[in-house]
Amino acid sequence: MKQYWKLWCTALLIAVMGICFSCSSGISEHISDEQESTGESPLTETEKLPETEPPVYHYVHICGEVKNPGVYRMKEGSRIFQAVEQAGGFTDEASSEYLNLAELTEDGLKIEVPSREDVEMGTVPSYAVSGERNGKVNINTADAEELMTLTGIGESRAEDILRYREENGKFHSVEDIMKVPGIKEGAFEKIKDNISV
Helix, strand or coil, X not given: CHHHHHHHHHHHHHHHHHHHHHHHHHHHHHHHHHHHHHCCCCCCCCCCCCCCCCCCEEEEEEEECECCCEEEEEECCCEHHHHHHHCCCECCCECCCCXXXXXXXXXXXXXXXXXXXXXXXCCCCHHHCCCEECCEEECCCCXXXXXXXXXXXXXXXXXXXXXXXXXXXXXXXXXXXXXCCCCCHHHHHHHHHHEEC
């Protein structure tokens, strides 16, 4: 009798395990079929990929000693060397080391790549010089030579501007240049239309 009872329990256990196994494979097959039909696996809220914002673009005009001068659309955060690449690279006559190729581009920027001859003869256009934008001298990035192109700014005054910048950081407005010793309202009036920050 005991032996019969053991056999009956064993058979019942095997039957229950068989039912559980077939149910679980049916569920996994159902999930696999769903994944195949959608082509993707379901993601939880924490696994969902973050939404990316569309890139912001601006336009720059590059001319001079590049192979394909023109206006190009650039991604925000692009550098001058990338604008040169878009324009087909430098010509054989280009003074490739003249511009600061690591400088950021901005909307409406005109970049003129000078020739080696222009650089040697000192006939480079002012807007091709790093630190100048649309013909204006950027008082936050210009070196002494660029600052001296401004009316009334000689060597000593240019050095004063550079010293002020080193000690106090960048200018936040063109009017801030009057904080530099020796540059008062009269001097500012002469240069205000030719400077930018």
